[in-house]
Amino acid sequence: MEASARQQHAPGKGPRMQGFENLMPYRVREVLLVSSLYDSFTFQEDGQASDPLLSDYAELNLRYAPRVKRVSTGAEALEELNEHGRYDLILVTPQLGAVSAVEFAEEVRSEFGAIPMVLLGYDAASIDALLACTDCNPFDHTCVWNGDSRLMLATIKLIEDQANFAHDSARVGVQAVLLVEDSVNFLSIYLPILFTEMMAQSQHVITEGANLAHKLLRLRARPKVILAKDLETAHKLFEEHHENLLGVISDASFPATPAGKPIDDSGFQFVRTVKEKYPDMPVLVQSSESKNRDWAEALEASFLDKKTPRLHRAIRRFMLDNFGFGPFVFRAPDGSEVGIAEDTHEMEEVVRNLPVESLLYHAVRNEFSLWLRARTEFQLAERIANRRVSDFANAEELRDFLLAELLEARRESQRGAIADFDRRHFDNTASISRIGHGSLGGKARGLAFLNYMLSMYRIGDTHENVRITVPPAVVITTDQFDRFLIENNISIETVSGIDDQAVRDVFAKASLPRNLVEDLRAYLKVVRKPIAVRSSSLLEDSHNQPFAGIYETLMLPNERADINERLRALCHAVKLVYASTYSERACTYID
Structure with a gap:
């Protein structure tokens, strides 16, 4: 019996978690950003396009942040695609030089097939004007940059969710929120809100994990977001996945078909279908026209005015109401605690006055470099790991070396970047x-x-x-x-x-x-x-x-x-x- 049980369940996982290791088979790992240098800087506000993604992924305890490669023109992008193979996502800004964004996207479709492409502009009017010159929109999604760095993460997560949800829901019953929205402006607002709340919910869930394996596997099973921009697609997604939907957030007016024009009662038609089949399913109708409140409430759906200045809080409240490594501990050779550092700045402060015995105790065990690697300070960790205690004349020379390396790493990390203000450590070294x-x-x-x-x-x-x-x-x-x-x-x-x-x-x-x-x-x-x-x-x-x-x-x-x-x-x-x-x-x- 015991041997059989061990064969059935891998170490670290019990029956409840079985199948979770196979969730989210599709991941966006490589992103090609086609934009000017200034546009790239604008999107992430310190000049390196992967920084906001790394920051947002780290903040939400997410692993596998995608790598971002930036090129300036459509020609450079095509050359990159030809030389280095398939990317998982292409982000495109409207100004690409001689070749328009639409022409570039159409050529990518022709030569490389179904690589997801997102058009990222500054306002809906210019995006509409750009897309008016084509009969068939070559982009999977279009977004308007509104200053919210989470939009990139939300866009990536949306593409992953759209690709993974059918698999994940069939596998273990992963849930989703169905968003029905065709407005580029509002979609660009909703997505960061939705995914922020989804990730926050994931953090609450993983605290219940019995061990690290459970916590990581639970993250894979977080609720997803699936998007429909027209009535036909909304009905299709609802019919396919209604048993795995947490709820619906729907516009009041959107096209009947992917190529159609918005019709006034499309939202009413869809919400009525949802409520007829599942009267208890949470539905939020959002509209710029207050007249739609009457039919929404008649169908026992919640209503949100898109023009409210409290849009973010209202959506968050609806979701909350309805969608249900550590510090470095310095020790003496006898094991007693002599100091603690939550970050590299505190490490610098503690090392400055650390007893020699403790300094040597950790140095000979390479514990400084080990802790720094866990905090993604890879270059600093490598420099410290390459020096042995025997390389220094005495412990004070070792101390000076560590302090100099920590200070230089801090300065280098702030050079050319925007530092988060920390009242505990502010010394005006950051520009x-x-x-x-x-x-x-x-x-x-x-x-x-x-x-x-x-x-x-x-x-x-x-x-x-x-x-x-x-x-x-x-x-x-x-x-x-x-x-x-x-x-x-x-x-x-x-x-x-x-x-x-x-x-x-x-x-x-x-x-x-x-x-x-x-x-x-x-x-x-x-x-x-x-x-x-x-x-x-x-x-x-x-x-x-x-x-x-x-x-x-x-x-x-x-x-x-x-x-x-x-x-x-x-x-x-x-x-x-x-x-x-x-x-x-x-x-x-x-x-």
């Missing part, structure tokens, strides 16, 4: 840091791009006695502004009908998020020079609607000895810049 996780805005992105170019091409190194730098900057990202508005209940309705001074008064009386205030305090502990507080709007330096100069810029002397006084002045300046986004001048310009 540009960000507070928050939202978009940088156009002005800050422009500075970051210049910083990247200076680092990439070492422009200043080619001229003797010439030093070219970008002014050090800390960027407060857009999510902090959103949080400020929410926490203080400020909205369009709050400030409509009052003059600019009254708007400034409303914002001045409001409070910045506590974490932002503490980050600004940490910033002022290091920075004692005059400060320019400027806006960096999502619309500034945009392709089709330059917005520079519309919002406020304030200068602060930052000369007071009392840090609390300097902090009050800085917070007040930030709030006034925020207020300028609701000024009459800004609103008039937008209109």
Whole structure:
């Protein structure tokens, strides 16, 4: 009996997990990005196209982040495809030089078959104009870049889900959400929201895993997203997979067929079919026309106005309501703990004062390089692993070597990049840091791009006695502004009908998020020079609607000895810049 059981189940897996190892057979591993250097930089905001994917995959504890290869023109892309074989995904921007994006995609279809291709543009109007010149859209999907770095991850996951869901659901009953949407703008908004929530749900699920094998296998079985852009496809997917659907999110109006035009009652027809077959299936109808609320509620479906400023939160709430390595521990030779480091910066601090016995204890065991490899610090780990303890005259020389390598690695990682602001370790060594996780805005992105170019091409190194730098900057990202508005209940309705001074008064009386205030305090502990507080709007330096100069810029002397006084002045300046986004001048310009 015992021998038979061992033969049936591989180590680390029990009967409940059987079959999970075969899930997700299709993965996007190689991505070809066909875009200009600036477009590539814009998509990921520090100049290396794989960075946002690596960041998002790491943040969500996902493995196997795809590799991204960028080329500038359609001709270079075709040459790359001919020389290096099949890619799993091709991302294409509209401006490709002599050959249009459509012509390039059609040639890829002709020569290389069904490689998934996604057109990634800046606005729906220009995408529609580009596709109007062809009778058959050669792209699998089209998306509008809206400043959300998660869009790339969501696009990749959508393609994987579309390819894997039929297999995975048949294998072990993997679930999915059916999204019915034909609007490029809204699809580009929904996908990052959906996949963020899907991945968050996966993280909750894997905590129940009995061991690492279970946790990794559970990730493969996460809920999927399947997409329909027309009524015919929606009915087909629903009929095939209704037993494995968590729910439906549907537009109110979309084409009847893939090549058709939107019809007014397509959403009604589809939701009625869903509810007739499965009355209890959660359905969210979303529309820009409030008149559709009546029939949605009559069918016992939820309704969401696409024009609501709380779109993200509303979708997240619907899904929540309805879709149900570690630190380095320094030890003495006797095993007692003498220090702990959560990251390489803390390791640098601990190593500086670490007892010699502990330093040697870990060094002879190559434990420094082992820990660094686990944190993807591969080059640093290799440099440390290549040096033996016997290579150093004494322990202090070893300590100096480790500190120098850790510091250089930190500086190198920040060179030409946008560092996440960390109040515990901020020392102004990074040229540009960000507070928050939202978009940088156009002005800050422009500075970051210049910083990247200076680092990439070492422009200043080619001229003797010439030093070219970008002014050090800390960027407060857009999510902090959103949080400020929410926490203080400020909205369009709050400030409509009052003059600019009254708007400034409303914002001045409001409070910045506590974490932002503490980050600004940490910033002022290091920075004692005059400060320019400027806006960096999502619309500034945009392709089709330059917005520079519309919002406020304030200068602060930052000369007071009392840090609390300097902090009050800085917070007040930030709030006034925020207020300028609701000024009459800004609103008039937008209109």
